[in-house]
Amino acid sequence: MRESPASGKFHLKSVTSHHLLDSREMLRSLALGGAWLLLWRLAVLMEYAPHASIWFPPAGLSFAAFLILGLRALPVVMLCSLIATFWVDDLYQMQQSWVQLAYTGVLFGAAHSFSYYCGAALLKQLIRRSFSDALPKIILSFLILGTLSSLLAALTGTQVLAGSGLIEPQDAGAIWLPWWIGDMAGTIVLTPLFIGLLSWRYPLIESWLGGLDFQRSGEGMYGFLSKLLISTSLLTLTMLLAAKFRYSEVSFAVFFLIIPQMWIVYTESAFRAALSLAVFSILMAIWVAALSLMDFALVYQFAICVISASAYFGLAVPVLTAHNKQLRELALNDSLTKVASRLYFFEQAKQELARAKRYGHPISLLVFDIDHFKQINDEFGHTAGDKALIAVADTISKGLRQSDILGRFGGDEFLLLLPGTALDKATETAERLRQALQAVKVDGTRHFLSGSFGIVQIEPNEDCQEAFERADECLLKAKKAGRNQIFSDQR
Numbered sequence: 001m002r003e004s005p006a007s008g009k010f011h012l013k014s015v016t017s018h019h020l021l022d023s024r025e026m027l028r029s030l031a032l033g034g035a036w037l038l039l040w041r042l043a044v045l046m047e048y049a050p051h052a053s054i055w056f057p058p059a060g061l062s063f064a065a066f067l068i069l070g071l072r073a074l075p076v077v078m079l080c081s082l083i084a085t086f087w088v089d090d091l092y093q094m095q096q097s098w099v100q101l102a103y104t105g106v107l108f109g110a111a112h113s114f115s116y117y118c119g120a121a122l123l124k125q126l127i128r129r130s131f132s133d134a135l136p137k138i139i140l141s142f143l144i145l146g147t148l149s150s151l152l153a154a155l156t157g158t159q160v161l162a163g164s165g166l167i168e169p170q171d172a173g174a175i176w177l178p179w180w181i182g183d184m185a186g187t188i189v190l191t192p193l194f195i196g197l198l199s200w201r202y203p204l205i206e207s208w209l210g211g212l213d214f215q216r217s218g219e220g221m222y223g224f225l226s227k228l229l230i231s232t233s234l235l236t237l238t239m240l241l242a243a244k245f246r247y248s249e250v251s252f253a254v255f256f257l258i259i260p261q262m263w264i265v266y267t268e269s270a271f272r273a274a275l276s277l278a279v280f281s282i283l284m285a286i287w288v289a290a291l292s293l294m295d296f297a298l299v300y301q302f303a304i305c306v307i308s309a310s311a312y313f314g315l316a317v318p319v320l321t322a323h324n325k326q327l328r329e330l331a332l333n334d335s336l337t338k339v340a341s342r343l344y345f346f347e348q349a350k351q352e353l354a355r356a357k358r359y360g361h362p363i364s365l366l367v368f369d370i371d372h373f374k375q376i377n378d379e380f381g382h383t384a385g386d387k388a389l390i391a392v393a394d395t396i397s398k399g400l401r402q403s404d405i406l407g408r409f410g411g412d413e414f415l416l417l418l419p420g421t422a423l424d425k426a427t428e429t430a431e432r433l434r435q436a437l438q439a440v441k442v443d444g445t446r447h448f449l450s451g452s453f454g455i456v457q458i459e460p461n462e463d464c465q466e467a468f469e470r471a472d473e474c475l476l477k478a479k480k481a482g483r484n485q486i487f488s489d490q491r
């Protein structure tokens with residue numbers, strides 16, 4: 001069978017894009033692996049006992065990688081775990097055989113990957129099933145799953161090391177707790193930062209996360225750096241005091257530093273908040289090592305976890321405020337024409353009526369409906385119908401006073417409240433609007449619109465509903481009388 005030139009071209013193009021994809025995958029794997037090993041080496045610098053680091057940043061990277069890339073991250077994490085095992089042997093001069101190290105490395109990698117993959121996969125499922133305003137629930141799930149994954153990683157990891165002779169079996173019982181808290185600190189602090197970094201490549205991640213906006217910039221960079229400087233200076237001060245006095249009570253002062261962190265969370269972008277927590281935690285770990293504060297290491301590990309967890313809940317506040325604003329706008333405005341919704345119109349009308357009664361001012365209500373609107377939909381389609389409704393709202397709005405209120409009752413029926421206007425002036429206004437409507441053409445057609453109007457002046461003993469019913473009856477009469485007319489009810 002002969003291949004057509006077009007199919008040959010397509011084949012060439014698909015092979016090229018396949019190559020591009022392969023090299024991009026390769027670059028991503030290299031970046032992930034490089035970052036993982038770099039963070040792992042950093043964690044070794046922060047060890048306060050063999051295999052017990054103040055915090056373990058690679059755990060956060062593994063969790064984020066499994067969350068975003070799924071099982072595609074597995075070969076890289078496994079390879080890094082293997083390299084790390086050989087590196088440990090070199091750092092601690094343990095001189096184990098290559099076979100033994102390879103065996104330990106694979107087991108360690110499997111335990112680490114299994115623990116973080118399970119947590120990340122479960123979190124992904126929860127996120128997929130969540131609605132867009134579920135950020136607090138997602139954060140809570142992340143904190144619980146991050147904690148459980150790191151516990152599993154610590155329990156299985158210590159067993160692997162004990163089983164392969166890298167640590168004494170009796171040490172496993174002493175190491176699992178600091179291992180767990182160190183992994184947990186790495187996961188809780190760094191996963192959101194890595195997600196933030198990845199969100200530049202994958203913008204969908206933000207909508208997944210219930211609208212958490214990693215790219216919204218807060219104030220200028222100078223403001224953020226000043227806040228970071230204040231927070232890190234206070235951290236340095238509390239740690240210098242702990243080193244000088246060496247009472248555990250002094251080390252607990254670090255918990256007060258949640259205050260500057262929350263200040264950053266509430267006033268800066270989500271990404272800057274995550275970055276500030278990472279800087280804060282790295283500096284804390286460096287000070288623990290530099291000031292020999294190993295006796296209080298657990299206090300600092302707990303502080304990192306508690307401060308980060310609280311800060312992430314804080315991130316949900318601006319998102320929820322934005323959602324509330326959006327919901328309020330949806331409830332108050334008609335989404336198509338942008339005039340007041342029926343609910344908001346009657347709410348406003350009630351207040352205007354109370355004011356009019358109090359000051360003895362007249363107030364009138366108009367109800368109007370487009371004539372033969374169904375035909376417009378049927379002949380020109382619903383999009384043309386929608387455009388006609390928008391044109392009506394725009395035309396009527398242009399002919400009103402600032403104090404008048406225009407609302408959409410539903411379908412092609414609108415409501416208009418004219419405070420300070422008696423029936424005769426309201427009828428004049430309606431006539432002006434009726435004429436203005438006659439000049440509106442359905443977009444892209446030669447069809448001109450027209451409308452029928454019902455008008456009443458609201459009586460002092462009447463409420464909005466009663467006035468509406470009277471105006472609606474007038475509208476019906478206008479329709480029955482042939483449309484494109486105004487009927488009013490004088491009491």
Ligand SMILES: Nc1nc2c(ncn2[C@@H]2O[C@H](COP(=O)(O)OP(=O)(O)OP(=O)(O)O)[C@@H](O)[C@H]2O)c(=O)[nH]1
Nearest residue numbers: 369370371372373374375377382385386411412479
């Ligand atoms: N395009 C569009 N059509 C709508 C919308 N809401 C309601 N409609 C349609 O508007 C039409 C309203 O028609 P009716 O009120 O029954 O009557 P009419 O054709 O206007 O006739 P008269 O009012 O008696 O002159 C219906 O076909 C509805 O489906 C909307 O938001 N967009």
